[in-house]
Amino acid sequence: NGDNGYDISKLRAATGNVTLDEAFGNTASCRSEITFIDGEEGILRYRGYPIEQLAEQCSFVEVMWLVIYGELPTKEQVEKFEDELVHNMFLDERMRDLFRCFPRQSHPMPVLSAGICALSTFNRNHVGLGAEDVEIATRKLLAQVPTLAAYAYKNSKGQPFLYPKYDLSYVENFIRLAFGTPAEGYQFDESITQGLNALLVLHADHEQNCSTSTVRMVGSSQANLYVSVASGVNALSGPLHGGANQSVLEMLAAIRDQGIDPKDYLEQVKAKKAGIKLMGFGHRVYKNFDPRAAIIKKYADEILSKSPNGDKELLSIAKRLEEIALEDEYFVSRKLYPNVDFYSGLIYEAMGFPVEMFTVLFAVGRLPGWIAQWREHNADPKARISRPRQIYVGHDKRDVVPMDQR
């Protein structure tokens, strides 16, 4: 008998022979050629190329091409591709009305997701699963998601929208659309553009994480690429996934503002009483270190030392938390190490990006991965609809009691 007194053999007979793997800790849901992770060794590769080399040597646009089409582009290919994307960053003017519907100060993530769904309606003649429609949707999303993301933020601040500029790169356009003003444009700083480029590369794909599995799952019903990607944005928004980069900064600021000793904060985490976690720590797959965090940490020191915006006190709290945690039995025995989000928020802040944009920056970075994974599923002639099973543990059969007797 099960915990609730029901006859397990009866339940098994009804369910069939299924495996219970809560939260898919041990279940591979697909075969994929896109991203390789070795969680024990801290290895991450896109299409075979180590993340360290890609972050150092390649632009985000090159990596988008690599992740989606499988090979690094030639100079000519990448120039043509970037030019095409930049020329397609303009949104249909009617999309402006959509933004006005949302209350001021709305978080940009749900607004971005709604905007991506709306894109499918403006491209309704090209939402099929055939190669041509998929290619059109791919290019539209890559070109216009950064614009939507920037406008979602502008709208939350009540600031006017800017138009993309053909003489700027893809990443520069995104930065200017989000943080520039019509009067002054945006004063570019090469180290910020390069830093953001590297951060976007680090986020470009990460195999079957929560948001990517969501995109593949929604796509497995043959829902179009736009709405599948919008579902990925929603999945990413939670604090246990992409939303963690915002939560880390809020956690560090709370520790500073309330004058909490980092050691005492970790004691609270370990006591598990208030349900608080050390945000930015732990990972389902990496059990040694997250190679993205190692790269980001190097940038954090460099960018914070130069930037007038960066809060060095928060960086030193983060470093102290990491130092204590890495020597503490609780964290060591559970193999909890800093993940990509532990330092990324600090860098975004140092770059002058507001905290509510952190998860949006993650979404812009992860976009090529979502698209590549959806395309991989869609291109497989044997692909089936995703449909996990369950073990039913509810009531046995019972009869409805008439309303006057309940």
Ligand code: ACO
């Ligand atoms: N702080 C304190 N304890 C933690 C943390 C943490 N950050 N992460 C895990 N633990 C503990 C759990 O309470 C659990 O303890 P127990 O064995 O005593 O019950 C044990 O470590 C195992 O953790 P799980 O929750 O089973 O690990 P899971 O693989 O399910 O979750 C996750 C991974 C969601 C990343 C988790 O570590 C977490 O919540 N971290 C904080 C949020 C975060 O940084 N998310 C970003 C992840 S990276 C990304 O999505 C980009």
